[in-house]
Amino acid sequence: MVGHDSTESQECLQESLINGFVSGLKASVCTGGLYYLAWNYSPLFRYNFPAQARTALAVMPVFYTAWLNVEHSMHDCMARHAPEFVLKTDD
Numbered sequence: 227m228v229g230h231d232s233t234e235s236q237e238c239l240q241e242s243l244i245n246g247f248v249s250g251l252k253a254s255v256c257t258g259g260l261y262y263l264a265w266n267y268s269p270l271f272r273y274n275f276p277a278q279a280r281t282a283l284a285v286m287p288v289f290y291t292a293w294l295n296v297e298h299s300m301h302d303c304m305a306r307h308a309p310e311f312v313l314k315t316d317d
Contacts, residue, residue, distance in 0.1 A: 238303035245299040250292030257287050 261284045264271040271280070 234307040235304070238300055238307065241303055242296045242299035246292040246296030249295035250288055253288045253291035257284055 261280075275283075
């Protein structure tokens with residue numbers, strides 16, 4: 227069984243954090259490119275959106291992409307290390 231201090235759980239944690247960091251970097255490149263295009267080519271985005279909205283549109287996709295990837299990777303890794311239960315039918 228995978229406990230909170232087992233090597234499997236440490237490997238799962240490390241793997242999921244690395245996956246989340248990489249997906250966050252990828253999302254930041256995509257979001258940064260879209261932000262750059264919107265800033266340079268959309269007067270509506272530049273002048274009508276408040277700074278808080280522009281910041282949220284840039285930061286939130288990166289944060290949620292990374293967080294959801296960490297959660298998904300952790301779930302998959304822990305499922306791979308889950309013990310298998312065998313039904314005994316020798317009654």
